[in-house]
Amino acid sequence: MRVAASAAVLALGFVTHPVAVSQQPVFSSRAEIVRVDVLVLKDGKPMRDLGAADFEIRDNGVLQQVELLSAEEMPLNVVLALDHSDSLTGTGLRDLQNAGRALLDGLTDRDGAALVTFGSAVTAASSLTRDREAVRSALVRPASGGLTALIDGCFAGLMLGASEVGRSLLLVFSDGLDTSSFLTADAVVGSAQRADVVTYGVVAGDKPRQSFLRNLTKATGGDLIEVGGTKDVGATFLRLLNEYRQRYLLSYTPAGVSRNGWHRIDVRVKQRNVTVRARPGYLAGS
Amino acid sequence: MKTVALAVAIAMLPIAGAQREVPPIRGFERFQEWSRLVWTHTPGQLDDAARAVAAWPPADLLELRTDLGVAVKLIASGAKRGAVAHYTDEGDWLPSGQWVNRTARPRAIRVDDFPDLFLLPGPRPMRELDVAELTRFMKRAALLHTDIAMLVPAANEVPVVRRTAEPTLSALRIVDGEDKGWQPNPVHWDFGRTALDGVRPNPANDHFVSAWYQATSAYLGFRREFGFLALQLERGRAIFTKDASLLLYSGIMHETYAAPGVQTALQSLSGGIFRPSVKATADELKLAEGFFRRALDLDPNMAIARLHLGRVVGLQGRHKEAAGELRTALSSLIGATDARQRYFAELFLGAEEQAQSRTSEAAAAFQRARLLFPNAQSPHLAISQLAWQAADRTAAQAALQALAGLPAALEDREDPWWTYEVSAVLDREVLFNKLLAIAAEDLRK
Numbered sequence: 117m118r119v120a121a122s123a124a125v126l127a128l129g130f131v132t133h134p135v136a137v138s139q140q141p142v143f144s145s146r147a148e149i150v151r152v153d154v155l156v157l158k159d160g161k162p163m164r165d166l167g168a169a170d171f172e173i174r175d176n177g178v179l180q181q182v183e184l185l186s187a188e189e190m191p192l193n194v195v196l197a198l199d200h201s202d203s204l205t206g207t208g209l210r211d212l213q214n215a216g217r218a219l220l221d222g223l224t225d226r227d228g229a230a231l232v233t234f235g236s237a238v239t240a241a242s243s244l245t246r247d248r249e250a251v252r253s254a255l256v257r258p259a260s261g262g263l264t265a266l267i268d269g270c271f272a273g274l275m276l277g278a279s280e281v282g283r284s285l286l287l288v289f290s291d292g293l294d295t296s297s298f299l300t301a302d303a304v305v306g307s308a309q310r311a312d313v314v315t316y317g318v319v320a321g322d323k324p325r326q327s328f329l330r331n332l333t334k335a336t337g338g339d340l341i342e343v344g345g346t347k348d349v350g351a352t353f354l355r356l357l358n359e360y361r362q363r364y365l366l367s368y369t370p371a372g373v374s375r376n377g378w379h380r381i382d383v384r385v386k387q388r389n390v391t392v393r394a395r396p397g398y399l400a401g402s
Numbered sequence: 403m404k405t406v407a408l409a410v411a412i413a414m415l416p417i418a419g420a421q422r423e424v425p426p427i428r429g430f431e432r433f434q435e436w437s438r439l440v441w442t443h444t445p446g447q448l449d450d451a452a453r454a455v456a457a458w459p460p461a462d463l464l465e466l467r468t469d470l471g472v473a474v475k476l477i478a479s480g481a482k483r484g485a486v487a488h489y490t491d492e493g494d495w496l497p498s499g500q501w502v503n504r505t506a507r508p509r510a511i512r513v514d515d516f517p518d519l520f521l522l523p524g525p526r527p528m529r530e531l532d533v534a535e536l537t538r539f540m541k542r543a544a545l546l547h548t549d550i551a552m553l554v555p556a557a558n559e560v561p562v563v564r565r566t567a568e569p570t571l572s573a574l575r576i577v578d579g580e581d582k583g584w585q586p587n588p589v590h591w592d593f594g595r596t597a598l599d600g601v602r603p604n605p606a607n608d609h610f611v612s613a614w615y616q617a618t619s620a621y622l623g624f625r626r627e628f629g630f631l632a633l634q635l636e637r638g639r640a641i642f643t644k645d646a647s648l649l650l651y652s653g654i655m656h657e658t659y660a661a662p663g664v665q666t667a668l669q670s671l672s673g674g675i676f677r678p679s680v681k682a683t684a685d686e687l688k689l690a691e692g693f694f695r696r697a698l699d700l701d702p703n704m705a706i707a708r709l710h711l712g713r714v715v716g717l718q719g720r721h722k723e724a725a726g727e728l729r730t731a732l733s734s735l736i737g738a739t740d741a742r743q744r745y746f747a748e749l750f751l752g753a754e755e756q757a758q759s760r761t762s763e764a765a766a767a768f769q770r771a772r773l774l775f776p777n778a779q780s781p782h783l784a785i786s787q788l789a790w791q792a793a794d795r796t797a798a799q800a801a802l803q804a805l806a807g808l809p810a811a812l813e814d815r816e817d818p819w820w821t822y823e824v825s826a827v828l829d830r831e832v833l834f835n836k837l838l839a840i841a842a843e844d845l846r847k
Contacts, residue, residue, distance in 0.1 A: 236820050238779055240806035260812050262820070268783050275786060275802045278795070294662055298749070298780035298819050299787055307790050 150175070150398060151185070153283065153314050153337055154364045154383050157391040162362035166385065173368055174382040180368040187365040191282040192227040193244055194219065194357065195313075196251075197273035199266070199290040200233040200259035204346070209259055211346035212289060216255040218350040219287070220248045222357050230276045231255060234269025236262030236296050244280050263296035267328060270315070271304045277313035284313040285360050286336075289349055291320045294328060301328040305335050309378075310399050314338045314363075316356045320345050337395035376400050424518040429509065432462055433469055437521040437539070445545040445841060448553040452546060456554040456590075463589045465507075467596060470543075472511050473519070474600035477536065485513045533602045538845055540600040541610055545841060547593035548618060591630055594618070595637050606641050610844050613837040615642065619651045620830035626823070628655055632679075646700040650707050650826060653693030657714055658823040660686035690714045705734035706826055709747050716754045725754040742818045742825055745774045749819065752784055761792050777808055778817035 152173065156163040168184035196219065198212050220229055229251045231242040241254035270288055277284035294301070305328075308315065315336040317329035320343050333340045343352055366383070373379060383394040426434060436455065443451035455463075472487050481487075488510045511519075517526065522535045598611045605611045615638035622631040632655065638648045658664060660683045680686065694711035697704055708731040716724030728751040735744050752767035765788055772781035786801035808815045818825065 235812075236817075237812055237815060238783070238805065239808075239810065240802070243806060257810075262812070268779070271783060271787060272802065272805065275790070275798060279799050279802070296820060297662075299783055303787055303791070307787055310790060310793070 149367055149369055150379075150381075151312055152366045152368075152381060152383060152394050153312070154366055155337070155359065155362070155393040156364065156385055157393070158387075158389065162359055163385075163390060164362060166364065168366070170386050171364070171366055172382075172384045172386065173366060174384075175368070175370050176373045176379050177382075178372040180371060183367050185365040185367055187283065187361075187363065190365065191280075192223070192361070193230070193277055193280050193282045193284040194223060194227060195230045195232065195244070195273045195277045195284065195286045196353075197232040197234065197269050197286060197288040199235075199264060199269075199292065200239075200261065201235040201264040201292065202261045203264075203292055204259065208291070208346040211349060213255045215289070215346075215350035215353050217252060219353040219357060220251055222354050223248065228280060228282065230273075232269055232273045232276060233257075233260065234265045234272075235260040236265055238265055238268045238272050240272060240276065244276055264290065264292045264294055265297045266290050266292070266294040267297035267299050267301055267304050269297075270329075270332060271299055271307060274304070274308055274311050274313050274315070278311040283365065284311075285357070286313050286315040286338075287318065287353055287356060288315065288329065288332075289318045289320070290329070291346070293326065301331070304328075305331050308332055308335045309395075309397065311336075314360065314395075316341065316360075318343060318349055318352050318356075320349065335395065337393055339393065370400070374400070424521060427515050427518060430469065430511075430515075430519060432458075432466060433519055434521065436466055437519065440539060440543045440546050441521060443542065443546045443549070445542070445549065445845075446838070448549065452549050452554065455546065456550045460589070463593075467589055467593055469509070469511065470593065470600075471596050472509075473516070474540075474596055476511065476513055477516075477600045477602065481513050483514055483531070487511050537601050537608075540597040541841065541844060543597040544594040544614060547590040547597070548614070551590040551594075552621065591618070591622075591634060595634070610837070610840045612642055612645065613833070613840050616645070616647050617830065617833035617837045619648060620827040620833050623651055623654065623827040624824050624830050626658075628658065631655055644700055646697040646704055646707070649693045649697035649700070650704065650710070653690045653697065653707070653710055653714075654823060654826055656686045656690035656693065657710060660684075660690065660714075660717070661823065684718070687714045687718050691718070703734055705731050705738070706743055708734065709743055709750070710826075712747070712754070713750050716750060716757070721754045721757040725751055725758070728754060741774045742828075745771050745778070745818050746822060746825070748774065749780060749784065752781075752788075756784075756788055756791075761788065764788055775816070775818060777815040778819065779805055779808060779815065780817050780819045782808070 154171070156166060168182050171182050171184070173180045173182050196216055198216065200209070204212065216231070223229060225246065228244045228246050229242070229248060230240070230244040231251050231254045233239045233241050237260045239260060241257060242251045245251065266288075270286070273286045273288065277286050313336060315333050316338040317326070317333050317340045319326055319329065319340065326340060330340050332338075339356075341352055341356070343349060370379070378397055378399055380397045381394065383392050385392055424434065439451040439455055443449060458466075468489075472489050476485060476487050488508065490508050513531065516522070516531055516536070517524065520536060520539050522532055522539065524532050524535065594614070598605055598608075598614060601608050601611055615634065619631060619634050619638060622628075622634055631651070635648055635652045635655065638645065639652065642648060659680045664680060665683055681689070691711065691714050694707050694714065697707040698711065701707070708727055712724045712727035712731060715727060728747050732744065732747045732751070735747060738744065748767045748771035752764045752771065755761075755764035755767055765785060768781045768784045768788065772778070772785070775781070782801050782805040786798045786805070789795075789797035789801060821828075
């Protein structure tokens, strides 16, 4: 057992703020307070300057009292989950490393970052940390290769995102479909419904029916973006990071609804001709 | 990938057939040349004979295979001296993907020519066909072509082509879920099957033939050459109706067809391209279940078949039944030296318990799997996901911490899950050693 290596990794991230999660229940998705990360688009562009009064949230059809939290005051946790399978070598891998670096450059000092890579092996190459140099170093480690454990990799990314206080964003890149995960797609999408982590997927190449990533991003209020090749990933990551910063963080204390089970969330903006993107619901009791 | 070579020291065995001078038989000169090379080939070696045959044009090999098939049919029907088979060689798919049309080629094979066709030792004219020598020839022929198939990679790698017509023999090569193109079945495995159909008195009672099908099926399964494996198993099962190993391999093949890697590759096939004979997940799982049950009917103690049965039953949503099968498999595996099968059984049992909302039982099974292979990631991920589902965030994060603590180097964190579909054929070298030992005995007689 490589206990020494375990200790070194533990010192970086996971154990840093475990107590913080339970001491600040206002940021959890327990039945008492529900937090909803919302993107409002008008003509395809993020819409800003909306207030709490502009939003309506229905929980299982019941209108709720909405508060608008100050997203700017909350640290941002960005988890990168990158495909390192055999199909990505040479130029493709370098493009991904550059894309990761570009994303890290787009973060502020208050933001945290983490890196997960997946081939056959899922590697938490870097835990959630504000030490961006550590994450940059992790980016250039050799790819593990093998098959594509996309589902397992996304789960690890979700857990990393859920490990710290703050708003969490998971950015997943893959050029293929899952071929080797042990966890099932349903299990991980179900896990995502219990985690307050917005997931965006970026896929390259001509891969039809990315049903897992489509379902995962939809379940978390994110989106699935298709790009032509790995050279486009960096710009896409930055665009998605920018878009994420322009989301609204709403919260409400559920009233008039049952405490347990799945709750459907409907978010509307009291304006016409806008697109609202938010997670479709949550599991109470999680 | 390491190639398992047939390392039989039969070089000292008499090769009287090859040394004999026989008159050429018109139209079958190539056949006679082939027979000479069958006799001179040293099994297990990439020798001149193997290289020579491997280098023959594909059209010649296909014609030769057809001729051999007709000859074997005559042998199998017990045809006596004077019998003649007339046939037309209509054509076939070349390995390059082209159809060769040979409709204008009527041919005839005579039993009376067999001694000179196969270069059998013995006086001429031969009163009766020496069936024992013919059988030895057929086994040598099978070994020659097995060696070519295994030791001459170019013999199996053909240009990727797209065809609109359905090929008669084909295999889909799938790498990491991507369709890499078509690879028509190489003729050498077909030679092996055809030759062994000529073993007398009955291939079904011959332990060399049995060992050959088991060893080559394991080899093809290990290489994930499922298209070729399907043909091997189909013929093997037809001959050996009570061979539990062949039924196990058949089940594993269909179980693999149902897996995401194969199904996603099928999804990526665009219109106009032939889809292989792989069914949807549900149908493949049913087929797999059927084969595993048949294997267990023959050998109820076959733990590996029960383990696979439990897995496919669980994948079909019958979780309580699956858990029962997996527990039975585990009790059969007590004391087994290979921890992999126990690992799979515990991992799958954990999944089945989880599906029945038996959280503590699931956690216990996943933990037992983790103890068997502490550096494997799947139990850690499973424990984390189970805890998250049960709203135990602390335990979920702790399991992820354990994942993060696994060694960085891939070779230090092997997860048997990655090679689950070939775990039943990791003993292919043992099977080939068995085949070699039988061959050494049979060819010495």
